[in-house]
Amino acid sequence: MSGFTISRRTMLAGSAMLLASTAMPTLGRAQTPKKGGRLVLAADSEPRNLNPAIVASNGVFFISSKIVETLAEASFDGKDGLAPRLAVSWEGAADGLSATFKLREGVKWHDGKPFTSADVAFSALQIWKPLQNLGRTVFKDLSAVETPDARTAVFKFAKPTPFQLIRNALPALSSVVPKHLYEVGKIEDNPANIAPVGTGPFKFAEYKAGQYYRLTKNTDYWGKDEPYLDEIIYQVLPDRTSAASALEAEEIQLAAFSAVPLADLDRISKVPGLKVITKGYEGLTYQLVVEINHRRKELADLKVRQAIAHAIDKDFVVKTVFLGYAATATGPVPKNDPQFYTADVPTYAFDVAKANALLDEAGYKKGADGNRFSLKLLPAPYFNETKQFGDYLRQALAAIGIDAQLVNNDSAAHIKAVYTDHAFDLAVGPPVFRGDPAISTTILVQSGIPDGVPFSNQGGYKNDALDALITKASETLDTSARTDLYKEFQKEVAADLPLINVAEWSFISVARDTVGNIANNPRWAVSNWADTYNWADTYLES
Amino acid sequence: MNRALTLIRRRLVGSIFVLLIVVIGTFLLLEAAPGDAVDAYIVSTGGDAGMIELLRHRWGLDQSELTRLASYLWALLHLDLGQSVTFSRPIRDVILERLPNTLLLMVSATALSFGLGSALGIYAGARPGSFRDRFLSIGSLALYAVPGFWLGLVLIVIFAVDLRWLPIGGIETLASDKTGLARAADIAVHLVLPVSALGFIYLALYLRMMRAGMAEAWRQDFVLAARARGLSRRRIVLAHVARNALLPLVTMLGLQSAQMLGGSVVIESVFSVPGLGRLAQEAVAARDTPLLLGIILVSAVLVILINLLVDIAYAFLDPRVGASGVDA
Numbered sequence: 001m002s003g004f005t006i007s008r009r010t011m012l013a014g015s016a017m018l019l020a021s022t023a024m025p026t027l028g029r030a031q032t033p034k035k036g037g038r039l040v041l042a043a044d045s046e047p048r049n050l051n052p053a054i055v056a057s058n059g060v061f062f063i064s065s066k067i068v069e070t071l072a073e074a075s076f077d078g079k080d081g082l083a084p085r086l087a088v089s090w091e092g093a094a095d096g097l098s099a100t101f102k103l104r105e106g107v108k109w110h111d112g113k114p115f116t117s118a119d120v121a122f123s124a125l126q127i128w129k130p131l132q133n134l135g136r137t138v139f140k141d142l143s144a145v146e147t148p149d150a151r152t153a154v155f156k157f158a159k160p161t162p163f164q165l166i167r168n169a170l171p172a173l174s175s176v177v178p179k180h181l182y183e184v185g186k187i188e189d190n191p192a193n194i195a196p197v198g199t200g201p202f203k204f205a206e207y208k209a210g211q212y213y214r215l216t217k218n219t220d221y222w223g224k225d226e227p228y229l230d231e232i233i234y235q236v237l238p239d240r241t242s243a244a245s246a247l248e249a250e251e252i253q254l255a256a257f258s259a260v261p262l263a264d265l266d267r268i269s270k271v272p273g274l275k276v277i278t279k280g281y282e283g284l285t286y287q288l289v290v291e292i293n294h295r296r297k298e299l300a301d302l303k304v305r306q307a308i309a310h311a312i313d314k315d316f317v318v319k320t321v322f323l324g325y326a327a328t329a330t331g332p333v334p335k336n337d338p339q340f341y342t343a344d345v346p347t348y349a350f351d352v353a354k355a356n357a358l359l360d361e362a363g364y365k366k367g368a369d370g371n372r373f374s375l376k377l378l379p380a381p382y383f384n385e386t387k388q389f390g391d392y393l394r395q396a397l398a399a400i401g402i403d404a405q406l407v408n409n410d411s412a413a414h415i416k417a418v419y420t421d422h423a424f425d426l427a428v429g430p431p432v433f434r435g436d437p438a439i440s441t442t443i444l445v446q447s448g449i450p451d452g453v454p455f456s457n458q459g460g461y462k463n464d465a466l467d468a469l470i471t472k473a474s475e476t477l478d479t480s481a482r483t484d485l486y487k488e489f490q491k492e493v494a495a496d497l498p499l500i501n502v503a504e505w506s507f508i509s510v511a512r513d514t515v516g517n518i519a520n521n522p523r524w525a526v527s528n529w530a531d532t533y534n535w536a537d538t539y540l541e542s
Numbered sequence: 543m544n545r546a547l548t549l550i551r552r553r554l555v556g557s558i559f560v561l562l563i564v565v566i567g568t569f570l571l572l573e574a575a576p577g578d579a580v581d582a583y584i585v586s587t588g589g590d591a592g593m594i595e596l597l598r599h600r601w602g603l604d605q606s607e608l609t610r611l612a613s614y615l616w617a618l619l620h621l622d623l624g625q626s627v628t629f630s631r632p633i634r635d636v637i638l639e640r641l642p643n644t645l646l647l648m649v650s651a652t653a654l655s656f657g658l659g660s661a662l663g664i665y666a667g668a669r670p671g672s673f674r675d676r677f678l679s680i681g682s683l684a685l686y687a688v689p690g691f692w693l694g695l696v697l698i699v700i701f702a703v704d705l706r707w708l709p710i711g712g713i714e715t716l717a718s719d720k721t722g723l724a725r726a727a728d729i730a731v732h733l734v735l736p737v738s739a740l741g742f743i744y745l746a747l748y749l750r751m752m753r754a755g756m757a758e759a760w761r762q763d764f765v766l767a768a769r770a771r772g773l774s775r776r777r778i779v780l781a782h783v784a785r786n787a788l789l790p791l792v793t794m795l796g797l798q799s800a801q802m803l804g805g806s807v808v809i810e811s812v813f814s815v816p817g818l819g820r821l822a823q824e825a826v827a828a829r830d831t832p833l834l835l836g837i838i839l840v841s842a843v844l845v846i847l848i849n850l851l852v853d854i855a856y857a858f859l860d861p862r863v864g865a866s867g868v869d870a
Contacts, residue, residue, distance in 0.1 A: 040716070045586075048629050057587045133589040188600065194630070209629070209639060210816025212716045233716055238820060239811050241695060242711060249703045249710050382585065411585045412577030412829050420581070440588065450591040454584045 033516060036230050039534045041254035042243040043234035046209065051193040052175035053127045056134045058284060058432075061172075061526035062257065063234060066215055067110075068177060068198030071101060071120070072170040074283045074435070074523040080167055081338060081435075083521070085528070086115070086176055086199065092163025096477040099155040099166055107222045109178045110203045120153040121145035122179035127187060134439060138169045164479045168339075168436035171283065171523055201227035201530040211236055226530035228517075244268055244510075253512040253536050256525040260510045261384060262323045273513055278325065280519025281506035283435060284526070285334045288317070288326075288389060289444070290500040291418065291427040295460040298373055299425060303362035305497040308426075309348035310355035311400045312393065318503055321388045326505035331490040332441055334433050334504040342487040345494035355400045366401045374403035375425040380414055383430055389502070390428050420452040422460070431455050433504075437486045442470045445498040461498040512536055546854050553853070557846045564842045565618070565835055569611050572831050578603050579627045579829045601627045614832060623839070624832040628825075633836040637818065641840065643713050644817035647740065647809070648802050650733055652795065654741030656748050660791055663752025667787070668779045670757050679753065682746035690805055694739040694812035701735060708734055711814035736813040740805055744798060748791055755787025762786070789860060796852035800845045 043062070049055050052064045072090070075083035087101040107115040124145050128135030141161055146154040155166070176199070181192050195204050201223060202215035213234040217227055235252055237243050243259035246252045248271055260268055269276045290308065294300045314328040327335055331345045364372040375397070379390025387408070394404045404426065409417055417423045434440050443449065447462040469492060473485035493499075507525065511518055514535035521527050580597045589597075598604045605613075617624055623633040659682075666678040685693075702710040714720070714728050759765060760783060768778050807819035818837055825834040 047586075055587055059586050131593075133584075133587045133593060136590055136593055189630075206717075208816075209636070210814075210820065211712060214717050231717075235712070235716060235814075236816075237711070237814050238824075239814065242812075242814055245698050245703050246710050249706060251710050409576065410827060412579075412582035412827070413575065414577075415581040415585055416577035421576075452594055453589070453591050455588050 031516065033228055033531065034533045034535050035225075035228050037228075037534050037536070038231040038233060039229050039254060039515065039532065040233045040235055040252045041256065042237045042246060042252050042259045043213065044237060044243070044257070044259055046236055049193045050196045050204070051177060051190075052196075053123050053177045054131050054133075054187070054193065056132055056172050056175070058257070058526055061523075063213055063215075064175075064196050064198075065200070065526045066202040066232060066529050067196045067200045067204050068175045069200045069528060070171055071174040071176065072167075073521060073527050074171040075521055076282075081522070082167065082170060086120070087170075090167065090170075092166065094477070096160030096162060097157050099157075099161075099163055101153045101155070103151045103153060104222060105151065107199050108220050109180075109199055110197045110218060110220075111178070111181075112220075113178065113180055114150075115176075115178075115199050116150040117145075117147035117153040118150075119176055119179045121147050122182065123174075123176045124153075124155065126182070127177065128173060131187060132173065134169070134434070135173050137443075138165065138173055138439060160475060160477055162438075162474070162477050162479070162482050164339075164482055165436050165438050165474075168434075169439060172434060172439075200528050202229075202232060202528075205231075221530065223530050227528075228531060228533040229529070232529070247271075247274055247510055247512070250512070250536070253515050253534055254509065254518075255511075256507065256509045258507040260508070262325055262508070265323070265325075265508065265510070268510055275511055275513050277509040277511060277519050278506075280509060280521070280524030282336055283522035285336060285433045285504050285506050286383075286430045287329060287332075287334060287433055287501055288386065288503040288505065289429050289431055290393065290502060291424070291429045291459055292461070292497075292499055293422060293425050293427075293459045294462075294498070295422065296375070296425050298362075298364060299375075301362050302496065303358045304364070305500070306348065307355040307358040307362070307400060308397070308402075309497060309500050310351045310358065311396045312348075312500070312502055313350040313396070314502055315350070317389060317392060321385050321392060322503065322505055325508060326385075326503045329501035329504050331494040331501055332444065332499075333437060333486065333490050336504070337433065337435070339435075340437060340483055340486045340490075342490055344487070345491045347494070352399050359400060359402075364401075370401055371403045372401040374405060376407055376423070377404040377426045377428070378407045378409065378414060378418055378424045379428040380418075380430060381409060381411055385505070386428050386430050393426070393428065415454050419454045419456065419458045422451075422458055429455065437489065438474055442473075442489070445493055446470050457498065459498070463492075463496055463498065466492050466496070466498070546857060549853060549857065550850065553846070553850050557843075560846065561839065561842055564838060565615070566611070568835055568838045569614070569831065572826075572829070572834060573607050575826075575829065577829055579831070582827060582829045583628070610831075614835065618839075623836040626825075626830055626833040626836075628828045628830045628833065633833050636821070636833065637836055637840055640816055640818050640821050643815055644803070644806055644810070644819060645844075646729070646733065647736055647806055647815060647817060648799070650737040651741035651744070652799070652802060654737055655744035655798075656791070656795060658741075659745040659748025660752045660788065662745075663749040663787075664756065664779065664784045666749065667753040667756030667783070668775075670753075670760065675753070678749065682749045685742050686746035688743065690739060690743055691808045691812050693742065694736070694809055697735045697739055698812070708732075711736075711812075713815050713817075736809050736815055739812070740802065740809045743805065744802065747794065747798070751791055751794060752784070752787055755790055756783050759783040759786045789856070792852055792856055792859065796849040799848040800841075803841050803845070 045059050047060045050060060050064045052060050052068050069085045071085060071087035072082045073085050074081055086104055088104050089102045092099045103117055109115055129139040129142050141157045141159040142155060143158040144156040178197055181197055182190055201218050201221045203218050205214040205216045207213050215232040217230045237246060240261060243255040244264045247255055265276055268274055292299050298304050318326045318328055330343060330347055333341045335341055359372055366372055377390060377394060380386045390406060394406055397404045418427045431444055443456045445457050445466060447467055449456045469489050473482055476482040476485055516533045517531045579601055580594060580603060626633050626636055629636050662678055666675040669675060698710055701708045709732050713732055720728050765782055768782050806817060807823055810817040810820040822837045
């Protein structure tokens with residue numbers, strides 16, 4: 001939580017807890033774990049492929065992380081921010097050419113077969129490297145996985161690969177699936193992609209399209225006395241307002257991933273028996289970014305980009321668009337990242353006069369109508385907040401004489417317009433920070449990326465110094481030297497503004513106070529929930 | 543009976559052309575929308591150029607539009623709706639799973655709006671200009687003006703959240719082992735709110751049509767004649783006025799079925815009912831062209847069938863119209 005200082009956010013959560021503790025006599029009971037019972041929660045989308053080894057995305061993890069486990073999970077207090085799962089220890093060789101994982105004893109797949117190093121080798125070589133959306137980049141130099149015994153897997157790399165990167169990638173990229181089910185037939189068409197089989201605390205039970213997913217307790221789980229819950233049900237609630245009503249009606253006990261819109265939180269936090277929780281998403285930070293098309297000659301001018309940065313009142317954005325549930329950004333790494341963040345970068349204070357002066361200097365004088373030039377602005381439609389920030393940005397640009405024309409698209413159209421057709425001047429995007437700049441951050445500014453790659457530099461930006469820095473960092477094995485290079489990277493990005501980082505935010509959970517052990521790791525919503533419990537007698541049982 | 547058969551045969555032949563136009567039109571419209579199924583998919587996953595190319599190839603999106611349309615039509619000729627790219631399942635299965643829910647919702651809502659609407663229309667139209675007539679007319683107009691999703695949300699807040707009399711959504715209790723009558727009762731309870739939300743909006747239409755038709759009928763000579771014969775007011779209203787006003791309502795029933803399908807998109811989302819309307823919305827967002835084509839096709843067949851039934855009913859209700867309808 002280093003540096004994530006948003007008073008309103010913490011205060012709100014604090015006051016919600018206080019309210020709950022005075023209003024709810026059941027809280028005392030809820031603090032002791034309960035064995036058994038069912039947890040019903042809201043799901044807003046229905047991923048068709050539930051194999052997290054192929055699709056490493058939060059929507060898939062939300063459900064499948066309870067079924068299929070990774071080698072390690074993120075942790076608030078573990079060494080290097082990790083807690084062991086299927087691996088109990090890991091070590092990188094000094095030359096960066098190998099990494100050794102010691103695996104857990106006595107782990108069984110849900111079908112009773114033993115889990116061994118062969119499963120890890122198969123998952124890494126046959127799935128993560130060739131098929132996985134993120135693994136294809138991180139594991140591109142993985143050449144072999146040696147399995148000297150059933151409990152040891154040695155990853156071999158063709159080129160030196162920083163172990164820091166591999167370590168940071170473990171929570172999201174290292175889901176292990178059973179070799180014996182995947183080695184026959186095409187991996188993409190395997191039935192276990194729809195009904196996954198793993199080693200996790202819960203087994204996949206059934207999926208009724210449009211209605212629910214049901215997971216049941218794995219009685220053979222390796223974790224002692226875990227899991228606590230007998231059953232988890234994800235109720236599909238596609239409407240934005242359903243989750244809040246369902247919580248109030250006690251039909252569900254949990255809505256994660258901000259299924260309850262920010263605007264409803266104030267009201268819902270006052271409902272007796274419900275609590276608003278802002279913790280548990282520290283490892284899933286989203287960044288509010290203004291993407292810039294450098295092919296526009298005005299925008300290729302650094303002074304213009306600086307002017308735009310000065311025109312944005314970040315505090316206002318955090319207060320108004322995010323209702324306080326966010327933090328202002330300084331650069332391409334979020335403030336709450338414990339390893340890489342540096343505050344020592346050029347900053348752009350909100351200053352309309354300075355912005356106007358910069359634009360005058362750049363030679364873009366105001367015309368008779370008060371406008372200097374006009375731009376096409378495409379806010380990403382995936383979040384309410386990205387759309388609302390688009391509206392704000394249009395006004396902020398108007399104040400400095402830039403006339404922004406808003407173009408609103410749905411998701412598929414936006415992706416195509418920005419990342420394939422480059423039919424934008426400015427776009428508002430929400431890239432995710434995945435714990436290491438090499439996973440999905442440097443790609444936002446690096447040059448030479450083919451057209452059509454989403455959430456990458458498609459703005460035609462090219463900066464040789466920055467490219468060299470990125471390459472060097474990707475080859476640097478020493479952890480502290482590598483970290484320093486990424487600090488350098490943040491400085492350079494903040495100085496040259498290939499894009500403008502405005503704010504950082506994450507999700508919010510709302511839960512009944514009968515639910516316990518929520519938010520106890522930085523990726524809680526996408527972790528295995530082995531120790532989560534629920535005291536509520538659900539509506540369904542009654 | 544012969545008349546009805548001829549009507550059915552002619553209609554079916556005509557329908558094939560209608561369906562073809564619907565399919566090709568929908569295909570072209572969806573192709574014109576920017577972005578394809580892969581663009582929609584990578585929103586939640588990201589991925590590099592190689593992965594995107596792989597996906598386009600696997601989903602057949604690297605072929606030209608014409609090739610895809612031709613192969614779709616060819617498969618359709620063999621009654622094969624194809625494979626959904628987002629569900630990775632045969633489209634027929636995906637649609638069959640949802641169709642009963644939408645049908646149940648539509649039939650119940652139509653029964654509610656038609657039944658209650660025409661009954662109230664008769665009640666209002668029996669005494670044109672009376673207080674009850676005005677009250678019902680204004681009340682129904684107010685309901686008609688209310689957006690469906692808003693009515694749905696209000697019903698949820700009152701009956702599911704505050705009073706907790708009824709479930710908030712879904713088609714049945716999740717993961718329950720109910721069977722037979724218990725399950726039917728469970729589904730009925732879940733349908734109360736969505737059927738009300740969908741049905742009440744169209745209720746006004748039937749009420750007002752019935753009322754207007756009756757006002758018209760009151761001025762007809764046969765009503766005067768009935769009066770002259772000394773029939774009771776009750777008998778005049780039911781047997782003469784209302785019966786004559788009923789015919790246009792039956793036509794409306796057919797036309798309304800298409801609108802009802804459209805309305806169910808919103809209601810199904812608000813009440814989390816796993817039906818065709820919600821599926822169609824998801825298919826558009828995912829740019830799942832074959833799935834959307836399948837849904838539109840099934841909906842079109844449904845609307846054609848309903849209108850055919852209405853026409854047959856009409857032919858039996860009113861011999862004059864029936865005969866000319868066939869000859870036309």
